[in-house]
Amino acid sequence: MYARVSVRALARSIPSKAIKTTPAPLAYSAKAFSTSALSMDSHKKKERVKVHFPGALDSHFSQVLEIREKMEPIDTFRVMDTDGKVLDKSLEPEVTEEFATKIYKDMLTLNVMDLILYEAQRQGRISFYMTNAGEEAYIGSAAALDPEDEIFGQYREAGTLLYRGFTLDQFMNQCYSNDMDLGKGRQMPVHYGSKALHFQTISSPLATQLPQASGAAYAIKRSGKKNCVMCYFGEGAASEGDFHAALNIAATTSCPVIFFCRNNGFAISTPANEQYKGDGIASRGVGYGMHTIRVDGNDVWAVYKATQEARKIAVEQHKPVLIEAMTYRVGHHSTSDDSSAYRSKKEVEDWKRHDNPMVRMRKWLESKGWWDEARENAHKSTQRTAVLKSFAAAEKRKKPAVSEMFNDVYDKLTPNLIEQKKELEELIKKYPAHYDTSNYAKEN
Structure with a gap:
């Protein structure tokens, strides 16, 4: 049983100047808890003693309740x-014309590709698509990485792959899930991946890549390689449990991983102010307990x-870092979304x-004499x-061979998979009208 102690007795046992509330007083009787004018500044002048509890070793004991x-x-x-003007000249990027224009050209190419593939989905030629409009400045993060740094993406990181050398043919083949698709037709469009470019295949379920990134970073740390992991995600994914697990794993095991949050204001249709509180x-x-940076996500540099x-x-230092890139999603969340249902068109315009990342970068380049209207129009037209051309070629290719559905489940086909494959082949042979495979590539 708990002893019953009166509020009056409890008040007598606590010095009247021991408690200060911030930002508002506790909802107790004024007789029981009296606050004083003793300021935190005067309190800090007294000798402070660090706590000895293992859970928070950087804390100090205090006689002020905060x-x-x-x-x-x-x-x-x-x-x-x-307007693309550098605000502090000491921060002027020391980069070459070739380096800077590559970033901008990739931003332009991404816009062109987004427009064509978005319209292709609307025409029913591909099943799904997501654009990058308004968030193109994240390509600046790709430019700061080593080519062998591992990347775990979410949905809107096509620009990172483009910067690393993923070809237009490879983008189109993936979106069409044809026989040249590196993923062998097993993923939805925009779920890219490239072993050669150290880009892990995108997974549809939200936030699954975060704990995987922590694990990969721990493996890199143990290997002794001078590389890190870059993990991209949106602020909506930060509401998933995997986000918290991933950050805690990375922090406690000191993993070389960068968590790059594209905070574009909307988790699909939920605005940020309805999704979370706090800063x-x-x-x-x-x-x-990790290093943290908040950055203007519309500013490439x-x-x-x-x-x-x-x-x-x-x-x-083998320590994780969280970057929050503040930006705004101009396009719909995906082709399955109509953003006019939850925000005004005027707001988007x-x-x-x-505050357009493309305009900022272009004006900066023009101030250097590295870009102009003629180059802009020429690059857009060429791309x-x-x-x-890549789009038309990908559309004409056949789907991956039917047998690919059995491959890569295990290193070698297991007896049950061999049996299932044989059964399917017999069904296709027996009922060719019901199992038309003319649009599928032949087995190698």
């Missing part, structure tokens, strides 16, 4: 303003610089006009022709 609801908001790092996603990194610094910490 109740916190919020911490100081984390600032958002930026290099350029919305965005960045505050969670601090809560898990800010993203590039933030990723550079994060990679140094991950590779040299305002973002396009006033549109190239995309349409």
Whole structure:
């Protein structure tokens, strides 16, 4: 049984100046808990003793009761303003014309490809698609990585693959799930993957790649390689349990992983202010005891610089880093979404006009004399022709061989799979009208 102690007796046992509430007093009787004018500043002047409990060794004992609801908001790092002007000359990127224009050209190519494939889905030629409009500046993060750093993507990282050398043919073959698709037709469109480019195949379920990234980073750490893992995800994925598990694993085992959150304002149709409270996603990194950066996600050079610094910490110190890139999704979540149902078209148009990552980068290049209208039009025209050519070729190819559904489940076909494969072959042979395989490639 618990002893019953009166509030009056409890009050007598606690010094009247021992408790301070922040930001509001506790909902107890004023007679029981009296606060004083003793400030935290004067309290800090006294000798402070660190706690000895193993759960929070950096804390100090205090005779002031402090109740916190919020911490100081984390600032958002930026290099350029919305007109592409560098705000602090010491942050002017020291890059070559070739390097800078490659990033911008890839941003333009991504836009062209998005437009064509989005329309292809609307015409029923592919089953699904997701565009990158409004978030193209994340390509700056790809430019800051080593080619052998492992990447775990979510849905909107086609630009990272493009930067690494994934060809237009490979993009189109994957979206059409044809016999040249590296994934052998086993994935939805935009679920890219490339072993050669160290890009793990995208998985549909939200946030599954986060704990996998922590595990891969731990393996890299044990191998002694001077590389890290980059894991991309949206702020919606940060509401999944896998997000918390992944960050805690990475922090406690000191894994060389960068968690790159594209906070684009909407988890499908749920706006950020309805999805979570507190200081965005960045505050969670601090809560898990890891280095954290909040960056202007529409600023290519800010993203590039933030990723550079994060990679140094991950590779040299074997510590995880969380980057929250603040941006805005201009397009629909996917071809299965109509964003006009949860936001106004005016809001979207305002973002396009006033804070466009493409415009920022183009103006910066023009200020250097590295870009102009003629180059813009020439590149768009060339890439549109190239995309349409790859698109047409991919559409004409056959689907992967039927036998591919049995391959790669195990290193070698197991007896039961061999039996199932044989049974299917007999059914196809016996009922050719019901099992038309003319549009499928022959088995190698």
